[in-house]
Amino acid sequence: MHTLTKTSNRILSLILLNFSSMSSNGNMAISYRGIYINFGIIWNTFSPLIIVYAISYIFSIGLRGARGLFDIEYFVFIFLFWINLSTLVQTLLAREINNNFFKFKSYGNILFISIAHIFTSLLQALARFLFTILLIYFFGIEIKLMTLAIGFFLICAFAVLFSYLLKFLFVDSQVFINFTNFFMQALFFASNIIFPITIMPEPLKSYLLFNPIVHINEFLRESYSGIYGGFVDLNYVGLFLLFLFVTCIFVTLMRLELIYKMK
Amino acid sequence: MNILQEKEYFGLLQNSKSVIYVETKNSSIDQFIVNRILKSNKIGEIFSPFFFHPSLSIKDNFNFHCISSGISEEVFDNEFLSIIKNLPRLPKQKCDQNLWDFVAIITFFKAIKGLKILNYFPFPDNSTRFKSLSSNIEIKKLSNIVKQISEENKYVFFTDSLPVKAQYFEQYLVFKEQEFNGCYNDFNEFRTRVT
Numbered sequence: 260m261h262t263l264t265k266t267s268n269r270i271l272s273l274i275l276l277n278f279s280s281m282s283s284n285g286n287m288a289i290s291y292r293g294i295y296i297n298f299g300i301i302w303n304t305f306s307p308l309i310i311v312y313a314i315s316y317i318f319s320i321g322l323r324g325a326r327g328l329f330d331i332e333y334f335v336f337i338f339l340f341w342i343n344l345s346t347l348v349q350t351l352l353a354r355e356i357n358n359n360f361f362k363f364k365s366y367g368n369i370l371f372i373s374i375a376h377i378f379t380s381l382l383q384a385l386a387r388f389l390f391t392i393l394l395i396y397f398f399g400i401e402i403k404l405m406t407l408a409i410g411f412f413l414i415c416a417f418a419v420l421f422s423y424l425l426k427f428l429f430v431d432s433q434v435f436i437n438f439t440n441f442f443m444q445a446l447f448f449a450s451n452i453i454f455p456i457t458i459m460p461e462p463l464k465s466y467l468l469f470n471p472i473v474h475i476n477e478f479l480r481e482s483y484s485g486i487y488g489g490f491v492d493l494n495y496v497g498l499f500l501l502f503l504f505v506t507c508i509f510v511t512l513m514r515l516e517l518i519y520k521m522k
Numbered sequence: 523m524n525i526l527q528e529k530e531y532f533g534l535l536q537n538s539k540s541v542i543y544v545e546t547k548n549s550s551i552d553q554f555i556v557n558r559i560l561k562s563n564k565i566g567e568i569f570s571p572f573f574f575h576p577s578l579s580i581k582d583n584f585n586f587h588c589i590s591s592g593i594s595e596e597v598f599d600n601e602f603l604s605i606i607k608n609l610p611r612l613p614k615q616k617c618d619q620n621l622w623d624f625v626a627i628i629t630f631f632k633a634i635k636g637l638k639i640l641n642y643f644p645f646p647d648n649s650t651r652f653k654s655l656s657s658n659i660e661i662k663k664l665s666n667i668v669k670q671i672s673e674e675n676k677y678v679f680f681t682d683s684l685p686v687k688a689q690y691f692e693q694y695l696v697f698k699e700q701e702f703n704g705c706y707n708d709f710n711e712f713r714t715r716v717t
Contacts, residue, residue: 272585272586276578279583280577283613359570360575
């Protein structure tokens with residue numbers, strides 16, 4: 260019980276550290292007549308929404324008088340979930356563990372730092388999700404809360420397991436971080452975020468269906484459009500997440516030396 | 523006079539205020555030298571210039587250590603807490619160096635439960651760095667708390683030169699690199715040995 264409390268205290272303090280780091284960037288601070296306000300946490304959490312809203316709006320109204328490609332009420336969430344996923348993966352991989360601050364501390368190990376970072380990113384993702392729901396609600400657009408909640412939960416679960424796995428496999432390898440960033444960008448176009456799976460050419464379609472994110476996105480799209488293509492299989496998503504979970508446990512056990520590594 | 527064998531000094535380190543003088547070819551005493559001498563990195567926590575994260579504010583660092591060590595703010599003096607409470611959220615670079623170091627060392631002594639190891643201690647002395655102390659009331663108050671802490675607490679101080687206020691320690695150990703070379707309980711004998 261004592262060890263559990265100690266561990267949770269350490270993770271909690273690392274979450275605080277993550278949020279504090281966001282506000283440490285002096286560029287987002289305003290100092291006026293002795294009052295010092297720092298927007299670092301708000302900026303770090305909500306700035307990805309600018310690109311999400313801008314692209315969603317452009318795709319929904321269309322350009323040069325043409326009709327919009329998608330309805331904003333679901334596309335904004337599909338794009339937001341993707342941004343949440345890529346942010347979590349990229350920032351967790353980029354988090355350097357062996358810096359001067361952590362190397363003198365017994366809990367500066369990969370497990371605690373990764374868990375704290377995952378929680379930090381999830382809290383930010385939840386804040387972005389709730390803010391977007393409120394915004395959509397404010398504009399009087401229909402919200403399918405249960406569908407969105409399932410999509411959010413599944414994407415977050417995938418993001419957590421996927422990023423955890425990559426972090427434990429490749430730790431702080433800069434080459435791999437660059438490669439992953441490239442892979443994530445390629446995956447953006449090679450999935451059904453912009454174009455629905457139904458319009459994809461046949462050989463590509465069958466390959467894309469191996470990607471669980473495709474099923475989740477299609478689930479959201481079908482729920483809103485009411486047009487069912489018969490491609491969605493949430494059982495596959497569940498089994499894939501279970502497989503990732505088991506792999507994560509296996510990899511953690513294989514890399515125990517990283518957790519118990521001497522200072 | 524050597525009063526202890528190598529195997530005996532570890533026990534005493536826990537219960538006395540000690541100086542470990544290291545004769546080394548390295549330019550400074552770092553974490554690796556400390557670990558080699560103590561034969562373990564789990565014997566205690568070392569106070570380094572990075573005990574506080576330099577890019578975070580004093581208040582955030584203080585909260586971080588309180589939460590991670592599971593201690594309540596109540597263990598600190600009210601005077602100390604009121605100083606912390608009124609500090610702006612600024613990183614180390616924009617802070618007063620004395621203010622930063624004093625809060626860090628006070629936090630270290632309260633937050634760390636095991637053996638406290640220091641290879642750097644912001645002792646308030648007559649050096650140029652501490653001359654501004656008299657002009658700032660808050661820093662002066664903190665400097666008094668630091669003085670009190672250095673007198674009341676047990677800790678191990680690693681050094682490669684004769685430390686300031688070395689005469690206030692209870693035992694003095696001498697190492698040549700990582701090899702134990704002698705232990706003294708008298709400051710004058712220790713000074714004769716190392717100078």
